Amino acid sequence: MSNAPVLKGSSFTLSILQLFDSDTDRALAYLAGKVSQAPAFFAQAPLILNVEQVEGDLAFARLKNGIEKLGLHVVGVVGCERTAQQEQAFAAGIPRLRPGSQGSELDIPKGPARTAKASKVVRTPVRSGQQIYAKGRDLVVLGHVSHGAEVIADGSIQIYGTLRGRALAGAAGNGDCHVLCGNQQAELISIAGNYWLSEQIDKQFWQQQVLVTQRDDALQMETIRL
């Protein structure tokens, strides 16, 4: 039996800091704001710089220092086309990466489109004491979800009636999922294990049409018009 080390290829999901100019102070201030919103998520997190859009010279070393002070690690740079820029990055100890495909900015999760499996559609009201689980897909409830009822989906959840019970989206850990409801009076709303109890939900959202998403590991609620 051989226990010799082997070299393997793999892919990881990493955060990318997209820069548009050489203003390192502004970039660091932005990042500091993000870190303070979700310190746990960013603690010792690897970060990649995208300098594709940056015209002038960038103070790589200064940027790298500032980022490390925020508790993150710069593990690479992409979009580094000019030789001068490549050398500066290399001098600052930042390896150059060639991305396989270009990622877009993290945005509102595209719940329903993301899953190939058709949504589970529930036409009857979900009553107290009932539990509905949409395994590996989205859940659509046409009526109300009562107090003491629970709707769970590995994907997103859309409730066209009133949500008085509990809704748990992204139950298998997918944080890109959302919860939408026609009238928010929830006992609990959760996305990928991140949850709010009714008392944690801002009063302005009571009895409103809302969309709940997760961003930077924190739940976000907004009123919407259906």
Next chain:
Amino acid sequence: MARIIVVTSGKGGVGKTTSSAAIASGLALAGHKTAVIDFDIGLRNLDLILGCERRVVYDFVNVLNGEASLQQALIKDKRSENLFILPASQTRDKDALTMEGVQQVLSELDQLGFEFVICDSPAGIEHGAMMALYFADEAIITTNPEVSSVRDSDRILGILDAKSKRAEKGLEPVKQHLLITRYNPSRVDAGEMLSVDDILEILNIPLLGVIPESQSVLNASNKGVPVVFEEQADAGQAYQDAVARLVGEDKPMRYVKAEKKSLLKRIFGG
């Protein structure tokens, strides 16, 4: 085919037995051959409210156990020739209620030409309540205007949607009717009770009737006369309206607004 209607609530003491007796009597008065079955094995209330407790020889459990025929156990009401009562056993245990036994009794009632079979459910969601609702075509959800009662009604509605025979066999769902009982409009106005609209908003099923909280109900049940026979009583009239709606008539809701006290009454009390 007989319409099998369960009167159920989840919560106890909300007026199921009172309503079963009133509605069954009202249907019989309107000329429909009606049977009313007491599923509250071990307690026996229905025969008291209907005033036939002294004429009970055989009961539901005797029939289920083959100790008596259905005809022997059915008690003919003294006020209406169209009403028959199948009383519960006071002594037996509710395990006697089996799926096959209940089904057998219901199909015999159908063969005897009954138009309506009203099943008075015990409180809770245990065996007795499940047996009372399992074969139902329709359900009268009896609810008091308070949060806990509405919650329990919601729970029962979920069970009807998931565990009734109609749900299990994928047939047309059990038709649901909301009956709000012990409604007191002035306490609703004072914010001490839920309003009809509050309850409808939560339960979201068609409203069959609103029965006011009334002394006449207590008087009637003490006399062993279902309150529908009290033609002048508010609760009696509200039950008559509910019965009419059950057979497809359109009736406006009464007794849902607080009575305005006249100036004289306000001054002199009353």
